[in-house]
Amino acid sequence: MNRSFIPAQTVIREIIPENDQISTFRIEIIDKTILFTFLPGQFLMISVPHCGEAAISISSSPDALPLIDLSIRRAGKLTTAIHAMKKGAQLGIRGPFGTAFPVETFAARNLLFVAGGIGLAPLKSVIDHCLFQNGVEEDAVLSISLLYGSRSPSDIAFQRVINEWQEQGIDVHLTVDEKDEHWNGAVGRVTELLDDTRTANNTTALVCGPPVMIRSVIDRLKALGCEDTDIFITLERHMKCGMGLCGHCHLDSKLICTDGPVFSVSALTTMDVMELC
Ligand SMILES: Cc1cc2nc3c(=O)[nH]c(=O)nc-3n(C[C@H](O)[C@H](O)[C@H](O)COP(=O)(O)OP(=O)(O)OC[C@H]3O[C@@H](n4cnc5c(N)ncnc54)[C@H](O)[C@@H]3O)c2cc1C
Ligand code: FES
Known part of the structure; x- marks a missing residue:
């Protein structure tokens, strides 16, 4: 079947x-x-x-x-x-x-995850996989950092998992657009967390969130010296077939369901990136 x-x-x-x-x-x-x-x-x-x-x-x-x-x-x-x-x-x-993140290329690299809202869901699959693989020495990544933005403290998802990741050595930075009376952490867009981030030469960045966030994160990562080939994003469009038959999910020259949802920024045209928001 x-x-x-x-x-x-x-x-x-x-x-x-x-x-x-x-x-x-x-x-x-x-x-x-x-x-x-x-x-x-x-x-x-x-x-x-x-x-x-x-x-x-x-x-x-x-x-x-x-x-x-x-x-x-x-x-x-x-x-x-x-x-x-x-x-x-x-x-x-x-x-x-759809396409996947190139996890087979992550050994001995620093991984920088940047997520907004539910955008942490597909990145969580990668983070959990890398933590599992780190038990296998030749596949180990050098470091994992996560920058995660939410609208408000009550919108932060996966808090239980985030705590476990921190216990396992992941460098996590959270920010919210609007704080409440209990919030002592950063306030502002996730892009602002990047201002305090130093990216090493051998860094791969993985980004998922609202389109407007993805676009500004790409710009900021490039300004920090990241190459297009080292930035991977995952995109959403409304889908019908999910397998390249109906054309429902096109983004300029691409079909999100078969060319994506995971793209290297080097594979996107300027038009594709402009169409993000
Ligand atoms: C590759 C991919 C991965 C995704 N992963 C997740 C995930 O992990 N978790 C998750 O929660 N969601 C995910 N989504 C989003 C999810 O597929 C949508 O939110 C889906 O539309 C929800 O279905 P629904 O019937 O509940 O809502 P819908 O009835 O589809 O409505 C959801 C929202 O979309 C709007 N909308 C409906 N149809 C259209 C249209 N044709 N064009 C523009 N806007 C429209 C509606 O007004 C409403 O605001 C993913 C989408 C893609 C493409
Ligand atoms: S959802 Fe049908 S072509 Fe992508």
Whole structure:
């Protein structure tokens, strides 16, 4: 059976609230004969009968299979229906689709992750994979830093995971657009955190968030001396087929579902970057 067209059924094993709007749905494919693998950065088309289908990034590492995490923000009809589901309910998945982050090139490099909001979801898959790989000496990365921006302190997602990452030596910097009375941390856009960041020669930057954020982060990284070939971004467009057939997800010269969602900035034209916002 072709899994690109026909959804595989999965069962929700666990639901982890990340903030008021985002929950992580930990799912497992019911049919154990299906061989499912993916690479960090790839996405699935998630479906619920009579509600529709949407692209969702896989937020867990391939090392956690057969469990697959989907961190979903309540946005419209489908995601609201998923948020109403309980443990044991079923979701359809097609995929995995799209390009991935080049994790095979990360050994002995400094990794700088820059995320805004739900944009941390696909990057989380990479971070967890790198932490797992760091147990294998020849694949170890030199360092991992994360700059993460949220609208307000209550919008910070994945706080539990972030704490674990810090315990494992990841250098984490959080910022919020608007603070509340309990917030003692940085206030401002995630780009401003980059002002205090020194990027070494052998740094790879991985960026995901709202398009306007991605564009200003690219500009800032370039000003800091990062080469286009060392900056990777992941992009979103509304999708229908998820596999290059319908043309619904084009960004100027590219289809986000097959040429992306992960792009090296060196592969984007000026028009593509202008179209980001
Ligand atoms: C590669 C990729 C990865 C993604 N990963 C994640 C993820 O990990 N987590 C996550 O929560 N979301 C993710 N998304 C976004 C998710 O696919 C959308 O939010 C999806 O539309 C939600 O479906 P829905 O039916 O709940 O909401 P929708 O009914 O689609 O509505 C969501 C919002 O989009 C607007 N909208 C609807 N249709 C269109 C359209 N044709 N053009 C412009 N705006 C429109 C609506 O007005 C509303 O504000 C990803 C998208 C892509 C392309
Ligand atoms: S979603 Fe159909 S071509 Fe990309």
